[in-house]
Amino acid sequence: MPHCHVITQPAHRKETKMAVCIAVIAKENYPLYIRSVPTQNELKFHYTVHTSLDVVEEKISAAGKSLGDQRELYLGLLYPTEDYKVYGYVTNSKVKFVIVVDSSNTSLRDNEIRSMFRKLHNSFTDVMCNPFHTPGNPIQSKAFDEIVSGMMAPSA
Amino acid sequence: MESLTLSDVEQKYYSDLFVYCDTDNTKKVASYGRVLDLFRAAQLPSEVVIQITELCGATRLGHFGRSQFYIALKLIAIAQSGLPLRVESLNSVKDLPLPRFVVGKNEAEARHVALYQDPDSQGLYPASAAALIPRPPGRGHQNKKVPPSASAHPVHEAVQPTAPSIETQQAEPTSPVVSPHQSPPTSPPSWRKHKRQHSGGNADRQPVVAPTGAVWTQFREQQTATVAGDGLWSSHSPPLPGQESWVSFTADTPPASTVPGAHPSSVQESTTIRTTVASGATAMSNEIQRQSSGYDDPWKITDEQRQYYINQFKTIQPDLTGFIPGSAAKEFFTKSKLPILELSHIWELSDFDKDGALTLDEFCAAFHLVVARKNGYDLPEKLPESLMPKLIDLDDSAEVPEPTADVVFSASPAEVTPNKSPSMPSLNQAWPEMNQSNEDTAIVHPVPIRMTPSKIHMQEMELKRTGSDHNHPTSPLLAKPPDASEEVKLPATMKFVPANAAGDGYSSSDSFTSDQEPVARQRSQSGASPEALKVAAPPPPPPRPHASHSRSSSLDMNRNFAAASAAGQPQPAAIAFPPAVPPRPLPTQSSVPHTGQRAEPEGATGAGAPLSATSPQQIPQQPNFADFSHFQAFAASEQPSSLPEVDKHSDPGQGDKTSEGAGPLRTVKSDGQADERTTTTVNSTKGSSGPLAPPPKPIRRRLKSEDELRPEDEQHGPQKPNIIAAALATQPSIPRSVGKDKKAIQASIRRNKETNTVLARLNSELQQQLKDLLEERISLEVQLEQLRPFSHL
Numbered sequence: 001m002p003h004c005h006v007i008t009q010p011a012h013r014k015e016t017k018m019a020v021c022i023a024v025i026a027k028e029n030y031p032l033y034i035r036s037v038p039t040q041n042e043l044k045f046h047y048t049v050h051t052s053l054d055v056v057e058e059k060i061s062a063a064g065k066s067l068g069d070q071r072e073l074y075l076g077l078l079y080p081t082e083d084y085k086v087y088g089y090v091t092n093s094k095v096k097f098v099i100v101v102d103s104s105n106t107s108l109r110d111n112e113i114r115s116m117f118r119k120l121h122n123s124f125t126d127v128m129c130n131p132f133h134t135p136g137n138p139i140q141s142k143a144f145d146e147i148v149s150g151m152m153a154p155s156a
Numbered sequence: 157m158e159s160l161t162l163s164d165v166e167q168k169y170y171s172d173l174f175v176y177c178d179t180d181n182t183k184k185v186a187s188y189g190r191v192l193d194l195f196r197a198a199q200l201p202s203e204v205v206i207q208i209t210e211l212c213g214a215t216r217l218g219h220f221g222r223s224q225f226y227i228a229l230k231l232i233a234i235a236q237s238g239l240p241l242r243v244e245s246l247n248s249v250k251d252l253p254l255p256r257f258v259v260g261k262n263e264a265e266a267r268h269v270a271l272y273q274d275p276d277s278q279g280l281y282p283a284s285a286a287a288l289i290p291r292p293p294g295r296g297h298q299n300k301k302v303p304p305s306a307s308a309h310p311v312h313e314a315v316q317p318t319a320p321s322i323e324t325q326q327a328e329p330t331s332p333v334v335s336p337h338q339s340p341p342t343s344p345p346s347w348r349k350h351k352r353q354h355s356g357g358n359a360d361r362q363p364v365v366a367p368t369g370a371v372w373t374q375f376r377e378q379q380t381a382t383v384a385g386d387g388l389w390s391s392h393s394p395p396l397p398g399q400e401s402w403v404s405f406t407a408d409t410p411p412a413s414t415v416p417g418a419h420p421s422s423v424q425e426s427t428t429i430r431t432t433v434a435s436g437a438t439a440m441s442n443e444i445q446r447q448s449s450g451y452d453d454p455w456k457i458t459d460e461q462r463q464y465y466i467n468q469f470k471t472i473q474p475d476l477t478g479f480i481p482g483s484a485a486k487e488f489f490t491k492s493k494l495p496i497l498e499l500s501h502i503w504e505l506s507d508f509d510k511d512g513a514l515t516l517d518e519f520c521a522a523f524h525l526v527v528a529r530k531n532g533y534d535l536p537e538k539l540p541e542s543l544m545p546k547l548i549d550l551d552d553s554a555e556v557p558e559p560t561a562d563v564v565f566s567a568s569p570a571e572v573t574p575n576k577s578p579s580m581p582s583l584n585q586a587w588p589e590m591n592q593s594n595e596d597t598a599i600v601h602p603v604p605i606r607m608t609p610s611k612i613h614m615q616e617m618e619l620k621r622t623g624s625d626h627n628h629p630t631s632p633l634l635a636k637p638p639d640a641s642e643e644v645k646l647p648a649t650m651k652f653v654p655a656n657a658a659g660d661g662y663s664s665s666d667s668f669t670s671d672q673e674p675v676a677r678q679r680s681q682s683g684a685s686p687e688a689l690k691v692a693a694p695p696p697p698p699p700r701p702h703a704s705h706s707r708s709s710s711l712d713m714n715r716n717f718a719a720a721s722a723a724g725q726p727q728p729a730a731i732a733f734p735p736a737v738p739p740r741p742l743p744t745q746s747s748v749p750h751t752g753q754r755a756e757p758e759g760a761t762g763a764g765a766p767l768s769a770t771s772p773q774q775i776p777q778q779p780n781f782a783d784f785s786h787f788q789a790f791a792a793s794e795q796p797s798s799l800p801e802v803d804k805h806s807d808p809g810q811g812d813k814t815s816e817g818a819g820p821l822r823t824v825k826s827d828g829q830a831d832e833r834t835t836t837t838v839n840s841t842k843g844s845s846g847p848l849a850p851p852p853k854p855i856r857r858r859l860k861s862e863d864e865l866r867p868e869d870e871q872h873g874p875q876k877p878n879i880i881a882a883a884l885a886t887q888p889s890i891p892r893s894v895g896k897d898k899k900a901i902q903a904s905i906r907r908n909k910e911t912n913t914v915l916a917r918l919n920s921e922l923q924q925q926l927k928d929l930l931e932e933r934i935s936l937e938v939q940l941e942q943l944r945p946f947s948h949l
Contacts, residue, residue: 080931080934080935082938082941083938103934103935103938103939104938104939104942125510126504126510129482129507129510129511129512130482130500130503130504130507130512131482131483131485131486131503131512132486132489132496132499132500132503133500140497140500141500141501141504142501142504142537143504
């Protein structure tokens, strides 16, 4: 049982937030944490996340130009592909979260994705608060892992 | 032997001991060696031990059966209490304290207890103390607190100055740190734990001696202080051993390498060594009682330990109610030489409020975990109840039960101890509150229902809209609507018809963006028109209410809008390029005929005057609008072919923006297909009648996405021809009022502008729809792909 965060999504709920892959990318665009449902080649997800970074950058720069410092953290759907959709979220410190969701999961609403990002962000800040964690190091926190597991689809 | 009646506590204790001694697992006979060790651990003079053995009948039998064992134990207790050994006293002595075993069990413990009076586990405590002071064999020296108070027992000298004892301890090679034995009264797990810890402590002890000594001294002093407390033998969880390790810990000695598995060995070890002196049988009994009954949590912090932790806390942060910042804590705990990963985990467990700082309780919990870990205990997955920050007091009784071990957010505030500053909850609470607020806001938006036939689409848009987040920092959306309605007033130059009539068709909203009220939506439409204005530039009077969209495409929209509005503003009179939006249904009925009229004149290229003449209505101002021309073609039987031509021209005669706008718009929109024209026509007619308004929309959409959305729009498709037909039908012959001139022209200009704007809005809306549909399509295709029998496999 997770010790401090519980909000896992029970499978029976009608709309479970099921991501297929969740990644946390550092400011310098290297992954701090990446995890996917290991159905098939995980490399594909890694690749997808990597390519999505371009879109993220584009959105950041676009939004930044128009709105100045007030930028929306949630970037929304970055791009849809055949099999899945990729959503992005960036923090004020340029740490990016990317969630890859299966396209067949059309019941996923935008708001749910936002709340997933919010949870990720919360747990990420908790990890950052840990003095034993060096920013820039891969995230090795059980609490964080639990949160992520709660959001991911059960491994097929 | 006479029968032995044991109290429950005694029974339990004895049976535990028996089990301990029952190394052969015979369940009947205690191994002789073990028993002897035990007895030795009782710190009784050997002759007493012999006597006891005799009395219990073991000598006779040659072995220790259970009953013999029990009797022996009882005799030990009696002896420890200082009573003469008598068989008769077995049952007669009331309230006999349980036999104490140092490092095992010895009455010395009892002395210890009395001496120490520390809430620590009785056994553990003395044990640990013993660890440091193991040496005095048979010497109840738990120097720790050896105040004369306990000197009632002649057998044990005890009461040695701490210092010497420490040194003597050093002599003890295997200081049995804490008697694994000691915990018999306590649950076996703790026992084991202790043992482990002890071993660990032992291991460390050697090297650490000196510094340890110092610590111990301090420790002992504390003990003495607490002597009075007595009876507080709180559960002894890792405490003592922990202490050992602490010492090593702070002294920077290598981490305790406890021997996790070797319980028995450690026990052996401890038994052989321990000889701490315990005094205060009564205290001991109390303690034992307490232990056996209350101790069930291996993670509890004993008072002594807690005191130690508190002192350590003070060295970092003198204010006990203050915080230890993360960096200082990191330094401190890094000294324990645990791997960073484990320290990180410990931190996660102990920083209850996730504020990056440790309060006293959190610090104690963390320290405790470190100690435990160093002694070989695995870290728990979640914070044990007894370590929860709310545990402030040193009471060993079960702490306030943790309501929810999880839920950092919700629980933390509840469990925050008074020490915690209020800042703690804030951070964590902000998020959940935000969540909730988001949820609420999500529900807030009114979702206008579109009246268009594309109900399905509409609903979907609704869904998307409600699902979208409102956290747009640019929530002008929410703020705007009220303004929007006002802005409906057309600027002088551009009379933006509130488009009630025209807008009706659209007002239903085409889910343009989320949280748009009908008015707002119109607004957005007008805003959208700027987008359309990319092509042309009728100034949308009201600034776009939606600065951002929830959908990804929204960013584009924003950009477009932003650009458009910027560009659009200055347009008013210049509708240089009339938006491609076909003449949106004009608000006035007359528009229709005018449209027709206009179209006619439009059709007559170069017929500026006549055009203007006919342009009493706005429609004429949109000569280039496909529908007009088309309309005209139909109604006035003008040559439809003129339409495109008209469109191409930027309306020479009219000189109005509408025409121009219509032209480019038209061109943009049209792919040269007649459909467009019909659409536009329909649109124009639509302007005339509200009911017709909706139809053009789907039609238009169809128009735009014809290629791609054909399959999806099929539903709309059929409607189109009907609508067109209807539109056409409604087309009265366009009377050309040629003579109005100026007034008429101006009026028509105005109307055309309005229509223009409306159409521009419509355009943008439709574009939005297009995007949505595209997305839908993609997802549908995906689904289809999945449903298709795996032909590709």
